[in-house]
Amino acid sequence: MMDIFNALDISASGMYAQRIRMNTVASNLANYESFKSDGTPFNRLVPVFEAVENLEDPSEVYVNVREIREVPGFKLIYDPENPNADERGYVRLPNIEPVKEMVDMITAVRSYEANLKAFSLTKEIFERTFEAWK
Numbered sequence: 001m002m003d004i005f006n007a008l009d010i011s012a013s014g015m016y017a018q019r020i021r022m023n024t025v026a027s028n029l030a031n032y033e034s035f036k037s038d039g040t041p042f043n044r045l046v047p048v049f050e051a052v053e054n055l056e057d058p059s060e061v062y063v064n065v066r067e068i069r070e071v072p073g074f075k076l077i078y079d080p081e082n083p084n085a086d087e088r089g090y091v092r093l094p095n096i097e098p099v100k101e102m103v104d105m106i107t108a109v110r111s112y113e114a115n116l117k118a119f120s121l122t123k124e125i126f127e128r129t130f131e132a133w134k
Contacts, residue, residue, distance in 0.1 A: 014111065020065045021047050021108040021111075022109065022112070027045055029096070043070035046071055049066065077090065078090055
């Protein structure tokens, strides 16, 4: 049976996962037109989440960040003046779409807020129960 501390832990795991997601989106936006030291474009980063069941109680499912994965690929634009241009004048740019990143950021913020609300409500229930026992 799930106790109140497990509920807090589950909400906290969700907040942690969404914070990682927000960090990767921020990194993607910051590196929208960045190149690595070898001149190759920055690769978009995405967190990979996994559900982790409590072996003692399968009703308790936590979220875990398994890895931060680089998504290979690039956009090709014609810019012969760019120092990273190839012999034909084309530059490979990062595979980052700012609008998609902002949608991901908004989704991550909303998910974080939902987990925070669940955490806060669980804490409030615990406090009220504790007060009733006094």
